[in-house]
Amino acid sequence: MAVAELTAQDTSLTAMRLMASGRMRDAREMLEAALRRFPGDISLWLNLAVSHRAGGDLTSTLATLDSALRVDPRNFLALLMRASVLEAQGQQRQAAQAYGVALTQYSPHGHYDEPTRRAVARAQQIHEAYLRELEGSLRGSVAELSSPRGPAETRRIDQMIDHLVGRRKVYTQKPTHFHLPGLPSIEFFExxxxxxxxxxxxxxxxxxxxxxxxxxxxxxxxxxxxxxxxxxxxxxxxxxxxxxxxxxxxxxxxxxxxxxxxxxxxxxxxxxxxxxxxxxxxxxxxxxxxxxxxxxxxxxxxxxxxxxxxxxxxxxxxxxxxxxxxxxxxxxxxxxxxxxxxxxxxxxxxxxxxxxxxxxxxxxxxxxxxxxxxxxxxxxxxxxxxxxxxxxxxxx
CATH class of the missing domain: 2.60.120.330 (B-lactam Antibiotic, Isopenicillin N Synthase; Chain)
Incomplete structure (x- = not known):
């Protein structure tokens, strides 16, 4: 069957077999040709990124993943791979933040292969370390304020930091029947x-x-x-x-x-x-x-x-x-x-x-x-x- 006649799915499968046999260049050329026909197919972009990554071209890998995310901005695998490329490039802070974005799209109940599960574990480890660093910096910045603070102020400041580092979810008033605007959402009052x-x-x-x-x-x-x-x-x-x-x-x-x-x-x-x-x-x-x-x-x-x-x-x-x-x-x-x-x-x-x-x-x-x-x-x-x-x- 000619390459031009292959579906996007067939192309992805064929390219994966080529990569498995070490024919990275052939796989890339096939995927690039297919993307000219199917520019909206996310699997083609992901496989092209894999081929660039396998060839050690991190810059092209990143550019390809950015193209994939223009097609599907919430694609978990694209986000996860993008973060790992940033880490491989030595951009540790950006990688930690990117891992955090990827984890927002991760489903604990999803069916992932073993390499992906290992990548998720690493993402969680790196992002958690980043959050601890960020939290320490934020709490240190308010440790000594110019004015004394009372218990209520301390609690609100602590809660703000908790929200910033993802320790707390934002809950607001959602009355089932009657709502008077302008009242603050306070869980327990002082x-x-x-x-x-x-x-x-x-x-x-x-x-x-x-x-x-x-x-x-x-x-x-x-x-x-x-x-x-x-x-x-x-x-x-x-x-x-x-x-x-x-x-x-x-x-x-x-x-x-x-x-x-x-x-x-x-x-x-x-x-x-x-x-x-x-x-x-x-x-x-x-x-x-x-x-x-x-x-x-x-x-x-x-x-x-x-x-x-x-x-x-x-x-x-x-x-x-x-x-x-x-x-x-x-x-x-x-x-x-x-x-x-x-x-x-x-x-x-x-x-x-x-x-x-x-x-x-x-x-x-x-x-x-x-x-x-x-x-x-x-x-x-x-x-x-x-x-x-x-x-x-x-x-x-």
């Missing part, structure tokens, strides 16, 4: 912003006693499954927990009103909640509950309803092997130590123990909302509910 936390935490033992009374009921009739979607709704990640007692709640405040069966039995808890800066939106807020997560149960990653509120956790019953993640930050609950977080940032929870986990959960106004914004938001919600005739689950 305790100093909420002086009332001391009042909340100081009541932990009394709240635990009231919770124990609810839990002592043989049938725990006051608790209901937390996730309650219609069976016809798209359930996605909620299917295992829909209508399941594995994640349930003793609701204390629901859609702005007390739930008498539970609230009347928890006077101290209700008194404490009355002192919290909870939203006041008719038929929506405030909300509060004892959240019960049964053993060996996980709440999947999800986002909250509205960024106009934050969520407070007061841990009450916490066995070992429980955890909670918001964005990049993972914490363990500790009984009596509350925290405040933005639930419109992706978050998840788990109880990998053999015992029940219980947390008091309630909403508060986002502290960065002005009084005018709070009033406007409440009016908007009330107006919307009047028009639609329905109130979405999830409170505010």
């Amino acid at each position: 305790r100093e912003e909420f002086p009332w936390l001391q009042r909340l935490e100081g009541a932990t033992r009394d709240i635990q006693r009231e919770l124990a009374g609810l839990l002592a009921d043989p049938d725990q009739s006051g608790s209901v499954p937390y996730v309650q979607y219609p069976d016809w709704a798209p359930l996605d990640q909620w299917k295992p927990l829909n209508h399941s007692p594995r994640w349930s709640a003793f609701h204390l405040l629901e859609k702005g009103l007390p739930v008498p069966a539970n609230a009347d039995r928890c006077p101290v808890t209700m008194s404490v909640l009355a002192d919290m800066p909870q939203p006041r939106v008719p038929q929506r807020s405030p909300v509060a509950m004892f959240s019960l997560l049964k053993p060996r149960t996980r709440i999947p990653p999800h986002h909250g309803v509205a960024n106009t509120r934050l969520v407070v956790h007061l841990p009450l019953v916490v066995p070992d092997n429980c955890g909670f993640r918001v964005g990049n930050e993972t914490r363990e609950w500790k009984v009596g130590q509350a925290w405040v977080f933005d639930d419109t940032i992706e978050h998840e929870a788990w109880n990998d123990s053999d015992e029940l986990r219980v947390v008091l959960i309630f909403d508060i106004w986002h502290p960065y909302l002005t009084e005018v914004e709070r009033e406007a938001y409440a009016r908007i919600m009330t107006s919307m509910d009047a028009v639609t005739g329905t109130v979405a689950d999830g409170g505010i």
